[in-house]
Amino acid sequence: MPLPSTVPQLLLIVVALLPGITYQLVREHGRGPVPAETETGHRILRALTASVVLDSLYFAVLGTHLVELLRPASYPARTRDAALHALLLLFALPALGAALLSWRERRTLRGRYRPTPTAWDHVFRDRGASFVRVRLKDGTWVGGWFGSGSYATSYPQPPELYLQSTWRMAPDGSFVARVDGTSGLYVRAEDIDILELLEPPSRASPRPDGA
Known part of the structure; x- marks a missing residue:
C-alpha cells in the first residue's frame, strides 16, 4: 500500500x-x-x-x-x-x-475480575522470599529458594521459573539440604505437576519444613 x-x-x-x-x-x-x-x-x-x-x-x-x-x-x-x-x-x-x-x-460480573492474566502471574507478582517445592510430571521432587536473585516470567511469555538456590529433596517431597556448588534451578511450568510455596522459616526453624 x-x-x-x-x-x-x-x-x-x-x-x-x-x-x-x-x-x-x-x-x-x-x-x-x-x-x-x-x-x-x-x-x-x-x-x-x-x-x-x-x-x-x-x-x-x-x-x-x-x-x-x-x-x-x-x-x-x-x-x-x-x-x-x-x-x-x-x-x-x-x-x-x-x-x-x-x-x-x-x-x-458476579466474580471480581482481576487484571492479572494468569494464576502464575498472580502467584509470583510481588512475591516475597519463600521456599518453592515442585513435583514434576514424572514424579520427581525438586525445590529451592525464591529470593531477590530469582525470577519468574510473566504473561504473555511461557511460564518459567528460576530459583537462585537448589535444595536436595527426599522422595516424599521434604527438603533435605541445600546443594552447594550450583547456580540455581530452572523449571518450566509445562513440566510441573504440583507447585507449592512455603513461607520463610523462622530463626527457631532453619529448615523449610520446620524440622
Whole structure:
C-alpha cells in the first residue's frame, strides 16, 4: 500500500486508526491482557473495528461540521478548533468509553475480575522470599529458594521459573539440604505437576519444613 502523500490522506489515516488504538489501549489497561489478543493481527483488527464504530458515530452526530474541519481550506484559520476536536474525538472520548465499559463490566460480573492474566502471574507478582517445592510430571521432587536473585516470567511469555538456590529433596517431597556448588534451578511450568510455596522459616526453624 502506498504511503500517504497529501495532508488529507494523512488525516484520513489518523482519523481511521487513532480512536480505536486509544480505545484498545485503555481497555487492555482496565481489564488486563487476554489470550485472544496475544497476536498483533487480532489487536489491530479490534482497533480497526472500534475505529469504524467511533468514526461512524462522530460523522452521524457532527456531520458536515466534521467534514469542514478536515478540508485543507479550513487551515490555518481553524487550526485551534481542529486541534481541540482531535483531542476530544481521537483520545478523550475513546478513552472515556473504554473506561466506562470496563467499569460497567466490573460491576455486572458476579466474580471480581482481576487484571492479572494468569494464576502464575498472580502467584509470583510481588512475591516475597519463600521456599518453592515442585513435583514434576514424572514424579520427581525438586525445590529451592525464591529470593531477590530469582525470577519468574510473566504473561504473555511461557511460564518459567528460576530459583537462585537448589535444595536436595527426599522422595516424599521434604527438603533435605541445600546443594552447594550450583547456580540455581530452572523449571518450566509445562513440566510441573504440583507447585507449592512455603513461607520463610523462622530463626527457631532453619529448615523449610520446620524440622
